[in-house]
Amino acid sequence: MRLYNTLTRREEEFAPAADGQVRMYTCGLTVYARGHIGNFRTFVALDVLRRALRHQEGYGMRHVMNFTDVDDRTILESQKAGLPLREYTGRYIEAFLEDAAALGLEPVEVSPRATDDENVAAMGETIRALEANGHTYRSDGSIYFKIATLPDYGKLARLDHAGMKSGARIDSDKYEKEDARDFVLWKATQPGEPAWDPGIGPGRPGWHIECSAMALRLLGEPPIDIHAGGIDLIFPHHENEIAQSEGATRKPFSRFWVHVEHLMIEEEPGAGSEKMSKSLGNVYNLQDIAERGFRASTLRYLYLGVHYRKQLKFSWTAMAQAEEAVRRLVDFLARLEALPVRPARPDLAxxxxxxxxxxxxxxxxxxxxxxxxxxxxxxxxxxNSSIDAGELGASDAEAVRTLFERFDRVLGVLSLRRAEDERPPVPVEEIERLIGARRDARLARNFAEADRIRKDLDARGIVLEDTGSTTRWKRK
RNA sequence: GGCGCCGUCGCCAAGUGGUAAGGCAGAGGUCUGCAAAACCUCCAUCCCCGGUUCAAAUCCGGGCGGCGCCUCCA
Structure with missing residues (x-):
């Protein structure tokens, strides 16, 4: 398949380097809060990439998606909550897994936490390798990456530092650095903060080192096939990951870099939009979606309606339109169930x-x-037109269903909707009993009673539709 | 200030040189106890101005507008 590679700024033909297996790393969530629908736009888009590679292109997958469970914010928030870091972040990992399942994300092969012992050890190894290769210096107990030692630093982001806005805040760390662009690999221990010492002195990981270390540890010999994440990670996170990984191994880190554009939020129609982010405070999560009466499958469909490299303008109107579109698909699939037995249509295949x-x-x-x-x-x-014309039968329906299942192995919307519908607000037995009662009423031409039953179920979230001699139900 | 993306019907959105997919909404019709679903018909020349070309939504230049990165961020 053709895949856009941020490294070359072009679409390229993608195939895994070896054994028909794709080695892929996705930068996952920093677990100091519940993921919002902007975060999940990225994860759903990358899930579609994963599904396409696996189910359509037929590759095997070894896919790592990490949890960042140590950084300034996780430490701060866990302290506020009065919980040990690991316990605090564990709660948001649980929440993420619930949301991911609700959105139909396929489980990845490995989901490591940065603070797992073997990952901290791997960070120590990576940093020692960087020290051995002369890419680091120490200052005030912290270890820094010296980017002047890496001539092709900046090849991913292609930033022109000479033209940067004067006065732009480049150095957000209070630590002492030789060059403003240098970044911290290992932060010196601060009082009250958790600390580790994987043989490089006590401290905690800088933001970028975990991903380099885990990717190298869990995916084997570089280069890996694909490294992916949100577009805002291009700089500095991914640029620095490249510096760390390539400085440590002397080998290219990843063959493809895939970045997903932002989800934008438009609070009022025509008021302009801005990216959804926790620091801007304009976030919605899956709970908010549910409270507005929408389902996760609808959101997943909305995500897929826009190409992943374009900004997606989220609005409640767009959600309502997505819901109608999903309904059209679901209704069509439901229609297939009721087709009569008749000869297969020859030109259908x-x-x-x-x-x-x-x-x-x-x-x-x-x-x-x-x-x-x-x-x-x-x-x-x-x-639908063929069905209206009476040209399609049960055996045709089977072939159509098979094709839609193939579509959905990549899209993952219809199966998700089906799973949601298996838990209707009214027990299935009761719905079927009421449909039976209503059928009797209709046969007796007692339409008042028939309409009462339908209205009653409608109020409870179940819609009845008469199709010829049968009646089918669906969730509202 | 530097780098970059985007601007297609009322709304969402494909399409990057050969004469505008699809969804939602809307209008009219068919079907129907009613409702719904479904089907049929109708509904845009692509932000503006120049240029290149036999041919441009698609390429080039200039505007106007929206957004992103350069600083924690999916």
Missing amino acids: SRLEAAGTAFASHIADDLNTAAAIGVMFDLVRAL
Whole structure:
């Protein structure tokens, strides 16, 4: 498949370097708070990449997504909460896993925590290798990376430091550095802060070292195939990861760098938008989505409607439109269940095959999910039309379902919706009993009673639809 | 100030040289006990101004507007 590589600023043909297995690292969440829907835009987009590589391209995956469970904010917030760091961050890891499941993220092969003993040890090893290669210096008990020792520093971000805004705050650390652009690998112990000593002196990890160390430890010999994350990580995080990893190993770190654009929030129509971020305080999480009456599957669909390298303007209107679109798909799939037994339609196979090919080629085109979804809807209209004309039977339905399952292995929306629908607000037995009672009422032409039952269920979140002789239900 | 992205129907959004996918909303119609769903028909020449070309939403230049990175951030 074609994949945009930030390193070269071009789309390139992607295939794993070895054994048909993709070695991929995703920068995960800093677990000092519940992830918001901006965070999850990135994770869902990368989940689609993972699914496309696995289910469509047929590669094996070894995918690492970390939890950053030590940094200034996690330490600060855990202290505020009066909890040990590990326990405090553990709660948000749990919350993340719940949200990830709700959004249909496939579990990755490895989800390490930075503070796991073996990862701290790996950071020590990486830093020692950097020291041995002459890339570091020590100052006030901290260890720094000296970027002047790495000639191609900046190759990912391509920043022109000469032209940087005068007065821009470059140095946010209070530690002493030789050059403002140098960054800390290992922070000296501060009173009241947790500390480790993996053979380099007591302290705690700088922001970037964990990802280099874990990627190298868990994914083997560099270069890995793909390193991914939100677009804001290009600089400084990923640039510094490259410096650390390549300084330590003398080998290229990652072949592809994939970055997902931001989710933007528009609070009032026409008021302009800004990126959603915890520091701006304009965040919504999955709970907020649920409180507004929307489901996670709807949000997942909304994410996929915009190419991952374009900003996504989030609004409640957009959510409502996404919900209607998902409904159209679900209703179509439900229609397939009620088709009569009749001879298979001879020209259906080629129509389905064409759609399958078109869908796959859009996905293989740098994950053009929006165009792929368009293919799906084209097919829905054509097949709905055939159903109306009485041309489709049960055996055709099976072939159609199979194709949509193939689509959904990459998109992951329909299966998610189905899982949500398996837990309706009214017990299924009761719904079916009431449908039976209503059918009797209708046969007796007691429409008042029939409408009362439907209205009653509607108020409880269940919608009934009559289709010929049968009645089907769905969640509102 | 430097680097970069974006501007397509009322809303969301594909399309990067060959004459505008798809979804939502809307109008009219078919079907229907009602409701819903579904189907059919209708609904844009692509922010503005120049240029290149047989041909531009797509390339180039200049505006205007939105956003990002340069500082913690997905």
